[in-house]
Amino acid sequence: MKESAANDPDSIQFFIFGGLFVLAFLWIVIGFAIMLWKRKKSGVVFPKPSDPEVIFSANFASALQNDPSALRRKASNCLTVLVTNTHLVITTFFPFTAIVKQCGLEHFIPIHNVLKATLDQRIVDLEFIQKDNSLRKISLHLKNPEVFLRAIESSKNN
Numbered sequence: 001m002k003e004s005a006a007n008d009p010d011s012i013q014f015f016i017f018g019g020l021f022v023l024a025f026l027w028i029v030i031g032f033a034i035m036l037w038k039r040k041k042s043g044v045v046f047p048k049p050s051d052p053e054v055i056f057s058a059n060f061a062s063a064l065q066n067d068p069s070a071l072r073r074k075a076s077n078c079l080t081v082l083v084t085n086t087h088l089v090i091t092t093f094f095p096f097t098a099i100v101k102q103c104g105l106e107h108f109i110p111i112h113n114v115l116k117a118t119l120d121q122r123i124v125d126l127e128f129i130q131k132d133n134s135l136r137k138i139s140l141h142l143k144n145p146e147v148f149l150r151a152i153e154s155s156k157n158n
Contacts, residue, residue, distance in 0.1 A: 049082060056083035056151035062141040063090065063105055075105045081140060083151040085158050086111055088128070090138070107138075111155045119145050 049057035061079040075092070082089040090107040109128050115135075116127040124140045142148050 053084045054082050056148055058142045064139045083155055085155050088114055114152060117149055117152050119149060124148060
């Protein structure tokens with residue numbers, strides 16, 4: 001005698017695992033939506049690379065942050081680095097914008113808070129003061145590090 005499809009163990013397993021997959025997928029989508037909503041709600045507006053006040057722009061940059069009070073944080077080829085006359089901006093593009101705040105690799109730094117920018121091979125080592133007056137060190141891997149250093153210096157001199 002043939003079993004009905006409702007009692008078939010394979011269809012029950014498929015239903016259970018398929019349902020769990022859908023729930024996990026929805027959980028991730030809702031989590032990303034909440035993080036994006038919180039970012040938008042924070043009101044921070046970053047300049048666009050095409051804005052006229054931007055004097056340096058680099059896409060697909062990498063960064064390494066050695067924070068003694070936290071874990072070592074790294075971003076590979078997903079950052080945008082901008083320099084204006086007033087700020088140094090390190091941010092990223094969608095979909096990474098949802099999680100970059102939690103990783104500590106998004107910065108909106110007044111140019112006068114940049115204490116040191118040195119070039120070691122093709123890596124730019126930055127030291128700057130954060131909003132809470134703590135010192136932060138970050139290493140940037142850029143395609144044109146010399147142009148970046150000139151942009152920082154010219155902004156600091158203005």
